[in-house]
Amino acid sequence: MRPIRYYYDLMSQPSRALFIIFRLSGLQFEDCAVALRNGEHLTDEFKQKINRFQRVPCIEDNGYKLAESVAILRYLSAKGKIPEQLYPKYFVEQARVDEFLEWQHITLRITCALYFRQIWLEPLLTGKTPSQQKIETLRQHMEGNLDIIEQVWLAKSEFLTGSHLTAADIFAACEIEQTRMADYDVRIKYPKVRAWLKRVRQSCNPHYDVAHKFVYKISGTGPQAKL
């Protein structure tokens, strides 16, 4: 049995989340970096041989191809490759982590990703900057979800789903870190998020900083820096 092939780009939030989870789990993987910026995922070969949706992250496990970060997490957990602390096996605890993973896709992820995309990526690709009104709307949508992280998910616990780090924290932190590249500093308005991000980074390092090396470089901010 050869190790899984992991196709990812460290500029992609769910790719970074799985990268950190794999490293923390001691999972061996064949490193298959994909440069989204060069359109490496847009070729027919990628579509036919790697991922029919032409996205990252995705894996190939001895001929079995799988896309979607959360599905990959669950698949590898079922194979016994992910420690229980990161993705619980007991259904009650697992459901709490799943609750977050399901919640985040169309709330935190979509609004942070749109903020990053429209303020950093689109101007780079098109040379056009969004209007102040547009930026304000994107910020409000994103902050609506950051409010929920601060006031609901972190209301009573050190980590999103309880007293210790799980995959939920890693997925969320990777989404929030992406906004650094669009010069957003989540730490200004959100003291609980700020303290929690520190805990997540500490619990995941050195892998967290490896995964975020391009985020730090592009944003011009090291992990400790004020933006």
Ligand SMILES: N[C@@H](CCC(=O)N[C@@H](CS)C(=O)NCC(=O)O)C(=O)O
């Ligand atoms: N729901 C998917 C999202 C995957 C996704 O959106 N990947 C982005 C990078 S973060 C991608 O590959 N984009 C390439 C494109 O849209 O052309 C997951 O969680 O894996």
